[in-house]
Amino acid sequence: MGNYLDILILAMLAAFIIFRLRSVLGRRTGNERPPGDAFSRGAETDKSADKKSRDRDNVVALPERDETAAEKPAAKEPKTPLEKGIAAVQAADPSFDEAGFLDGAKGAFEMIVTSFAMGDLGKVKGFLAKEVYDNFADAVEERLKGKETLETTVVGFKDTSLIEARMADRTAQVTVKFVSEQINATRDRNGAVIDGDPEKPVDVTDIWTFARDTRSRDPNWALVETSSPN
Numbered sequence: 001m002g003n004y005l006d007i008l009i010l011a012m013l014a015a016f017i018i019f020r021l022r023s024v025l026g027r028r029t030g031n032e033r034p035p036g037d038a039f040s041r042g043a044e045t046d047k048s049a050d051k052k053s054r055d056r057d058n059v060v061a062l063p064e065r066d067e068t069a070a071e072k073p074a075a076k077e078p079k080t081p082l083e084k085g086i087a088a089v090q091a092a093d094p095s096f097d098e099a100g101f102l103d104g105a106k107g108a109f110e111m112i113v114t115s116f117a118m119g120d121l122g123k124v125k126g127f128l129a130k131e132v133y134d135n136f137a138d139a140v141e142e143r144l145k146g147k148e149t150l151e152t153t154v155v156g157f158k159d160t161s162l163i164e165a166r167m168a169d170r171t172a173q174v175t176v177k178f179v180s181e182q183i184n185a186t187r188d189r190n191g192a193v194i195d196g197d198p199e200k201p202v203d204v205t206d207i208w209t210f211a212r213d214t215r216s217r218d219p220n221w222a223l224v225e226t227s228s229p230n
Helices: 002-025 037-058 081-092 098-118 122-127 130-145
Strands: 149-168 171-187 193-196 202-213 222-227
Touching (some): 081 171, 098 122, 098 130, 098 171, 122 222, 149 202
Antiparallel strands (some): 149 171, 171 202
């Protein structure tokens, strides 16, 4: 009996000690962080910060694009009378291009000269101002009255240059010097050569002035004046 009482007292004492420990230490609920969790979260935070820092280090800052700055070089200030004239024409007609104009002028020159020689001005009437057309038509009529024929072949161009440009009100006027190599021969009613040489090309210099109303939708230029250097 005495031994049983001793065991009972020891059991009660052990139960009391366990109860006190649990009240002090608490119980696990399954929601506790695993050992070292606080450090691992700190490490993840440090890794994230390091990654962002590395990302920033890998970014190359590019200069911001200036949308207002033109990418093409600034046009030079016109100085000569010709440059100022071209600038005035381009201000009235932004589509005007000197190189493109000269290419078109060469084509018009060859077509007009050939049509004049053949006595067929109908094909080029739209490219001639009325005064120029009338002068050409009079020359063709005089040639036909004399039973003469004109043979003209434009072999090529040695020089085609723009020598003057200006604005007259809203009308652009551009003057071109043509130095062409031509074969010209005028024959009488019997076919005999009375002027020129059908076998020998010669250099011919012509000064032609073209004009266009910049307010018109018609893009064509008209020949308004012809001359030869003195």
